[in-house]
Amino acid sequence: MRSNGFACPQSVDVGSYDEAINSISGLRFPLMVKPVDSSGSRGVSRIKSISELRSAFDEAMGFSKMKRVMVEEYIKRTHDYMIGGDIFVLNGKVAFWGLMNSFRNRKISEFIPVGTSFPTLITPEQFGRVSDLVHEVIGVLNIQSGPFNLEMMFGEDGNLYMIEMNPRSGGNQIPEILKVATGVNLVEATVRAALGEGDIRFDSNKEQKFMSTYVLHSSQSGVLEGVNIHEAINKYVVRVTMHKQLGDTINKFENAGELVGVVLMKFPSLEEMQRCLDNIPDLIGLSVSD
Secondary structure, eight states: OTTTTOOOOOEEEESSHHHHHHHOTTSOSSEEEEESSOOTTTTOEEESSGGGHHHHHHHHHHTOSSOOEEEEEOOOBSSSSEEEEEEEEETTEEEEEEEEEEEEETTTEEEEEEEEEESOOOOHHHHHHHHHHHHHHHHHHTOOEEEEEEEEEEBTTSOEEEEEEESSOOSTTHHHHHHHHHOOOHHHHHHHHHTTOOOOOOOOOSSOOEEEEEEEOOSSOEEEEEEEEOHHHHTTEEEEEESSOTTOEEOOSSSGGGOOEEEEEEESOHHHHHHHHHTHHHHEEEEEEO
């Protein structure tokens, strides 16, 4: 990214703790420590001082298949939600934009997504910058077709950072949200593109729809006793997909692999969706016994 002129934090890529200690003198705390080849926020942590490096390094190394760790300067974003979602590329251009808001449960971790909502809350000027950045990446990599899952953010320095760009659709029912919200079937488009079918169209619904997902997760490990959905939000629930059953042992939500289920919701207005999402930890939760 740096060699192609994209904004990215100062960082070092290391294979041992000693190498990390000797390489980070030029970096400013706080620092992010993460595996170079993991997913779902596995092994990712933020440290405020050198005394925290050892445990963070060991955690990241434990999730790295290549046994390499990235240490980089922390970027503080200037907007409430990460800019995420799915796009679809045809003939080297973005033919479908499914940008969404990606939010976190800060009481547990600010680095693990716990839900998404549609439409994205960015300005036309911000979208223009997002479009320019995405098309620059597509051009550099010579991407011609297929789905991509994105995550981006604007930093305090005014730069737009590409945090992730994966050659696949997003997890936790992102394609399902976008199908309900826009009428576009990204799964079908992916299969047709893989088969070489050229006549793929993305005709979105004109009616504005307000959709969200919420990942069922726990702040503690234990036995799952129940799923609690408050009546104030239950009327907006379209579907609850469970990955665990009552009586199963579940783990504290320390990475995306520890999700218990996913709640899909549809709201009557943007205002009502935001009101519910601002208070969602109090509206949807789990009962967990030791």
